[in-house]
Amino acid sequence: MRPKKSKWLDANIQAIDKLTPQTWKFTIEFEDDFEFISGQFITIKLRGIQRSYSIASFSKNKKTLELIIVKVEGGQLTTILFSDVEPGEKIEVKGPVGHFVMPEDLDRDFLFICTGTGLAPFKSFLDEMQITEKFPKRTYLIFGTRTQEDLLFFNEMKALVDEIPNFSYTPVLSRENWDGAKGYVHEHYEKIVKNDNLKNPLFYICGWRNMILDARKNIKALGYDSQDIKLEIFD
Ligand SMILES: Cc1cc2nc3c(=O)[nH]c(=O)nc-3n(C[C@H](O)[C@H](O)[C@H](O)COP(=O)(O)OP(=O)(O)OC[C@H]3O[C@@H](n4cnc5c(N)ncnc54)[C@H](O)[C@@H]3O)c2cc1C
Known part of the structure; x- marks a missing residue:
């Protein structure tokens, strides 16, 4: 039908x-x-x-x-x-x-990579996890933006670290020096992939085209298939 x-x-x-x-x-x-x-x-x-x-x-x-x-x-x-x-x-x-959705099988690690308002679908995923209490094995959110002023839902995301089991939140600033992660999102998910012995990871990347295409290229170079990389391109 x-x-x-x-x-x-x-x-x-x-x-x-x-x-x-x-x-x-x-x-x-x-x-x-x-x-x-x-x-x-x-x-x-x-x-x-x-x-x-x-x-x-x-x-x-x-x-x-x-x-x-x-x-x-x-x-x-x-x-x-x-x-x-x-x-x-x-x-x-x-x-x-849209097909930028979570799979049935949550017994794997999820990496959410975004910049700016590319955070939107991940906010929806995380809100749902809180409500249903169904959680992936591990969930990583790597959120890139320019300055602390641009950190969307900063306090909410920090609070989720205590509420969602095995949730790791990495806000990354490209234009301001601060105590947290600096630079661009790429070096930060690469570090996770290299150090965290991920279990069958699924990568979700959302935001503007250039960042997304760079991230997909990098993740493939780290040895992952297209089928494990989901994209939502805004422009
Ligand atoms: C599936 C999907 C989901 C989306 N979700 C969101 C969302 O959650 N939040 C959100 O803010 N936008 C989102 N967008 C983008 C949104 O649809 C519009 O393109 C955006 O709001 C600009 O619309 P506009 O009419 O103001 O600009 P337009 O008059 O359409 O665009 C002017 C020009 O700016 C470019 N442009 C558009 N956005 C940007 C940008 N951010 N930075 C630089 N150049 C840009 C366009 O390519 C165009 O050349 C999404 C797009 C898609 C396809």
Whole structure:
């Protein structure tokens, strides 16, 4: 049987929270429960403009979900979202779609590699793990950004280290000296691969094209197959 073609659903922007000056969280509210698998994305239509966004949440409340969106200089939709939208604005939503999801078998190690708002699907995975209490063997999150100001959900992620068994969180800053990891994400997952004797690892990489393609090349060079590397490219 063919999958049902998804149609546009009415929704509204329930809340807007400024995570950083350039990255805001938009809470979307539906009229009925909206079912999705963590890691999937939706397409939103606002004032005739359509763009896709990974779902950045997972909760028992199926009537709302969260998106984390970065302002793109001169970007058509984000310029509107960051200057001319108030809570209550009506939007339409299509989806969910996407295969950037967790497998049934969690008896392996998972490496989540991202930069900026590429954190979105991983936030959804981690929220789901907390709710269902189903955890992979080990979960690594390597999150790259520029400065401490850009560290999305920093306190939430640090708190998860105590709540999710065998969860390791490595925020990496490329433009600021600090106590934590510095440079780019690549050297940090390479270190984990070389030192941690990983069990049948599955790599998830999300964000902007250049970082993703570099990471895939590096991970293949470390001896892993394409089938163990999942990609979600935003641009
Ligand atoms: C599956 C999927 C999931 C996505 N999830 C997210 C998400 O969770 N959060 C999020 O912020 N975005 C996400 N995006 C990107 C999003 O769909 C838009 O492309 C983005 O918000 C820019 O839209 P815009 O209309 O403002 O810019 P546009 O007018 O469409 O773009 C202007 C130009 O900027 C480029 N561009 C777009 N984004 C960036 C960027 N960040 N840095 C540099 N150049 C860029 C475009 O390629 C284009 O050339 C996702 C994209 C896809 C395909």
